[in-house]
Amino acid sequence: MxxxxxxxxxxxxxxxxxxxxxxxxxxxxxxxxxASAPELQPVNADQVLELVRGHDDGPVLVNMWATWCKPCREEMPDLLKLYQVHRENGFKLLLVSADFTRQKDKAAEFLGSLGVNFQTYLKDQKDNEFINAIDPDWSGALPFSVLFAKDGSVIRTWEGMLTYEEVDDLLTR
Amino acid sequence: MTARNWNVPVVVLLAALVLPSLAFASDALSIGAKMPMMDAKMKNVDGAMVSIGEVKGDKGTLVIFTCNHCPYVKAWEERTVALANKATKDGYGVIAINANDPTEYKDDGFDHNVKRAKNTGMMYPYVVDSGSKLAKAFGATRTPEFFLFDANDALIYHGALDDNAQDASAVSATYLQDAMTAHMSGQPMKMATTKSVGCSIKFYK
Structure with missing residues (x-):
């Protein structure tokens, strides 16, 4: 035919x-x-705190994580759910990876696999200075999170995994 | 109350209620503190039961909380073993302790300790802190983490090996080496406590 x-x-x-x-x-x-998330932007502690201070719309959750850190990977879906639920109220999620520089593409791939399409960051400072500037009570163990209020004051810190409910409760009071 | 309505008094009140219970780092031994649990026996890679008190040297003791799976431990491994082996020759007793629950990471099981001690050339005991009792007593939170004690078992240095895990050629401060040098020469210590990122200790539940 x-x-x-x-x-x-x-x-x-x-x-x-x-x-x-x-x-x-x-x-x-x-x-x-x-898909990868946007390329991680190198930051030092002052720049992290400046990003927190510069966000006037609502609370900010800063989370220090790494691809090699199992509890960090496990809590990431909870962090992203918090972002999805509360971002309309001005909540900001600031993810800072402590991966080595050579691992930053792997970090972007991991975040991309979870649908992260916003800017995230890579620690670019000596550990001792970075840790003490973020929080003198942080020992250096990962994951570590700090919830800042809209006015920049610290509401709570977590050394170790947080839960969705803990943060959600603080954000909805 | 919504997230938009946070105000200073509420935040201050919440912080006052919550923050005191979260000062994890303050749980670590303070400089000058006496070494805890010196007589606790732990299983070494050769099968013998060893306590910190038994490895103590004339100059003092170096206690290293470490593990087998952590990338930060691996990044520092060659430098750690080299300095720790040298410390044994300088008169310090050295002991490496794995306090991780191996059900969390198979690589932290006893057999892996044996392989790692052999492959890295450790000239000191590498023991299992079953139950993470020592780690809790020291207030250790991560691997690697170093505690240096003097001959009187008082803590003189706590923290990191040096200031650059990812690039040995870019190290600008050799914290632990500097602490030992100062101690051996009777000089004041420049930095008695330092911090580094590390893998959280997977405490036994």
């Missing part, structure tokens, strides 16, 4: 367009699966 036209387009054109559409859909799906 020879090529026949179907309406205004030849059948081969329709097949080609259909294949092209399928390829594009497949490529899009793959890109979604492997």
């Amino acid at each position: 020879g090529l026949q036209s179907s309406g205004h387009l030849p059948r081969i054109t329709i097949v080609a367009l259909t294949l092209q559409a399928l390829l594009l859909l497949t490529a899009s799906a793959v890109a979604q699966d492997t």
